[in-house]
Amino acid sequence: MKKSVGFTIVELLIVIVVIGILAAITVIAFSNINAKSRDNERYAEAKTIMKALELYKADRGVYPPNSATTAVNGPGGACGDGSYSYSFATDDSWLRPLVLGGYLTKAPTPAINDCSHYYRYYYVSNPTSYNCLSRTSRYYVLEIVGTDATFLPDDASSTLTSQWRPCSGATAGWGNGKVNWAFSKDEN
Numbered sequence: 001m002k003k004s005v006g007f008t009i010v011e012l013l014i015v016i017v018v019i020g021i022l023a024a025i026t027v028i029a030f031s032n033i034n035a036k037s038r039d040n041e042r043y044a045e046a047k048t049i050m051k052a053l054e055l056y057k058a059d060r061g062v063y064p065p066n067s068a069t070t071a072v073n074g075p076g077g078a079c080g081d082g083s084y085s086y087s088f089a090t091d092d093s094w095l096r097p098l099v100l101g102g103y104l105t106k107a108p109t110p111a112i113n114d115c116s117h118y119y120r121y122y123y124v125s126n127p128t129s130y131n132c133l134s135r136t137s138r139y140y141v142l143e144i145v146g147t148d149a150t151f152l153p154d155d156a157s158s159t160l161t162s163q164w165r166p167c168s169g170a171t172a173g174w175g176n177g178k179v180n181w182a183f184s185k186d187e188n
Helices: 009-060 096-100
Strands: 118-124 139-147 165-175 178-186
Touching: 009 096, 009 118, 009 139, 009 178
Parallel strands: none
Antiparallel strands: 118 139, 139 178, 165 178
16 A cells, blocks of 8 residues: 655644744734834934924024914814914924024924824923923923824933923823823923
């Protein structure tokens, strides 16, 4: 009797399952790379903006105004409540003095630039507002809205400027793992 050579159906199924598991692990590992890259870019741009704000203040004695705009913030005026000045390419009002003064080469725009992902800068007169509870006087906030939550700024390996610091970690976002990062600097 001649023994047949080949794979059994069970052996083939085991190989297919192992390949499927390895493929799933690879897809999961690489899907986080884009999100981490976007967060690293946002964090680097936040540090650049904070340094530019400090240079502006050193030259002029005050920070640039956080000009509240009408509710036409964002691409095509589709979003915004009009109380902040957002970083959309169509509305760089608070970034404009930094660019025109040579403190920034261009207005930074988030990796994803829409109504849920933007930078905003505002002045807070109530020290207990906006999750910056360690503040005791009025302060400025630079907020990065809609990060991918791959890390928190206070966990980041690189340091912020000495004047700006994270506000109690991140604030809650809109779900899907999104969070906001807030950095604050005392008025004086």
